[in-house]
Amino acid sequence: MGTMRILDETGDTMVTWSLEDTEALERATEVFEAEVTKGGLAFSIPPGGRDRDAERITRFDPVAEEIVWVRPVAGG
């Protein structure tokens, strides 16, 4: 089962899916595409992984265990 976390004012909004659940999988893909459109940055983190294991992804990976969405950065 995969989990997508979108950082927001609630801490994060979670979207989960499993390969067997077609509906949840489609929903997760839609959310991913919507976040791409918004300009978010997605990072795939393996189970138990640390920050150094994070990998930037630009396409939805159904087998990813955890995807964290963050905002793009700018000079302050």
Add this chain to the structure above:
Amino acid sequence: MGPPGRGRLNAVPRRGDGRLGPARTGADPPAPPEARASDRTLGSVFEVVAEHPDGRITLRFTEGVLAGRRFTAFTDEHCLVPYERPLTPRDKAERLLVSLLDDHQRLDWRTHRRFRLDTPYGLLELGALHNMAFWPRGLHWERGHPKKLHLCVVPRGDLKRLPPADVWTNLLLVVRAEPERFFAVANWRGPSHTSWYRPPIAGMKLRSTLQNSN
């Protein structure tokens, strides 16, 4: 006989004869073991008439003084489940950030609310918004340049809408996975300067590499 009412207070249902009798006195013959056991289980015969999705059950007593009464309550199993306070946004953000840190960083974060990480451009300390300490190193950093800088990089959008730990998770993931992106936008200043400079630090590395190759 004892004082009035005492006998009634001590009256218990008896299995077998179905009568309520006065309190036994010392003259009464001892009750058989099964009768004593039934005295202690006053009104305990019941049947489960419903099991609810939240873990409660509804009982209906079929014997004793509570016969016919219904009660709904949690089972022992559910009563023993410890209550967990719902996580606040700050709690959730904190958990996510801590899960990404190694032991040393975690200790630093919990004690100083800051932690350091190595980047291709130098050592960076996350934790002070708009004023991150940075110790540049490598070929790109020429002699005479300050040994310590302060950087200002933030997630785009309204920062007040993100819990503090989420801000650092955001910056941590970007600088880890795409340091070029992070340092390309970083405003910086020397420790003794108050004004910020816009030239990207990542660009300085490229220039320095070109200079070294010539």
